[in-house]
Every structure is written in C-alpha cells, then in structure tokens.
Amino acid sequence: MSRRPSGAVARGAPVAVRALGLRPYPPVLEAMRRWVDASGADGPDEIWSLQHAPVYTQGQAGRAEHLLAPGDIPVIAADRGGQVTYHGPGQLVFYPLVQLRRLGLDVRQLVTALEQTAIGWLAELGVPAHRRSGAPGVYVGDAKIASLGLRIRKGRSYHGLAVNLAMDLEPFRRINPCGYPGLRVTQVADLLPAARVPSLAAAQHELLDHLARALGYTGWYCGGDELPVGGVDERG
DSSP, X not given: OOOOOOSSOOTTSOEEEEEEEEEOHHHHHHHHHHHHHHHOTTSOOEEEEEEEOSEEEEOTTOOGGGBOXXXXXXXXXXXXXXXXXXXXXXXXXXXXXXXXXXXTOOHHHHHHHHHHHHHHHHHHHTOOOBOOTTSOSEEETTEEEEEEEEEEETTEEEEEEEEESSOOOGGGGGBOGGGOTTOEEOOGGGTSOGGGXXXXXXXXXXXXXXXXXXTTOSOEEEOOSSOOSSSOOOOO
C-alpha cells in the first residue's frame, strides 16, 4: 500500500482501490458503467476489489445452452466479453477501471497483466499456474482457477479478474464454465493445506500488490469502501 497522490493517476504513481466487501452484482455493474461514462480521458483510475453474492453472469457471447441448471441463483446479462461464469463469496474479484492509453496498454496487454497477476501470486503460494492459448484465464493443470472478462468503452476498461480462493464450487457444476462443457474448476483451498491458505484479507492485499505492479503503478492506496454515487466522485 502506498501514500495517496494528488491529481490524475498515471504509470509511476499509486492507484486508488475501493475495497467494497461483499456486494450484489447489479448495483456494481451499474456503478461501473456510470464511472466509465463520467470519467472522460482525464478522470482518475481506480481498482475495485470485492466479492459478489451468488450470481451467474452471462457475457455478450453467452449462449443459453451453457446454463445447465442455475436453480435459484440469479442469471445477469453482463456487457463483457465471454460466456457464463459464477461469482460467489470466497472468490476475490478485481475490476480495473483504467484509461488504457494513459497506461500505455492495449487490450491484449491488459489481459496479460490480469493473468500474470494471478499467476505471480499463485507462484508465491507454491501453486504452479499457467495461461491456455485461446482460452483466457489462469489454470492449474487442466482446471481453471481464475477467470477474466473485459469491456473497453471510451478508452477505459471495466469488469476484470476473479480468483477462486475458498468458495463453494458446486454452482460451477450447474453451468459449462466459460462455455466449455466439462471444464474443471479449482481453488486455492483445494490445492494447499489449510494452514497455508491465506485469509481473504491477506489474499486481497497480496493480489492488489501484484495487480498494481502489473498495470505499471508504484503501488495502491485505500480510496474508500463505498460505490461512487452518480459517477466519478471528487477526492480533493
């Protein structure tokens, strides 16, 4: 964690993080859209860090056949790339709301930065993980441990990365995760002895360190714990 800067955030400075706790998906999705619409080219960058209440999100390429038996878990259409995935407590979600040109990144480089965030953190835990050609995300063996999906609008990214730490994986069996029938899903808690599984707070902090560096920031600082109201809010 770093000291809070003044002015617009760019490479070589720390980035603000909103630590939002456990949130239902729809208000967060709407807040991201408002943020992007209000930010403009010179607005600040932020990373939102949170968990979601149980929800299936269906990307823009999503097909109904990949929703096998959602039951009482809501299904929400999301304006990101990709197919269907599941979010729930015990999964850490990171939404980088950043201006790509200011960071000197294109979309492919942003995807790589998100994947490397999870791969680097897992390596520190002693869990070897890798990318898979043509199937964005992070895998341990043949099982997926982190998913990602993005939308770029007005030069800004939203949506982002979800890392499975210690959650109920059963809902993944009710879908074809990311549109792949039979894709196995795993989590840190199933790969390490219980004593070596980091707490949610520790994992969040460590992953934010990795993500800030991967995006070119010098670090991050706490920018609040509430969703912005009506778009970008002033920080002084």
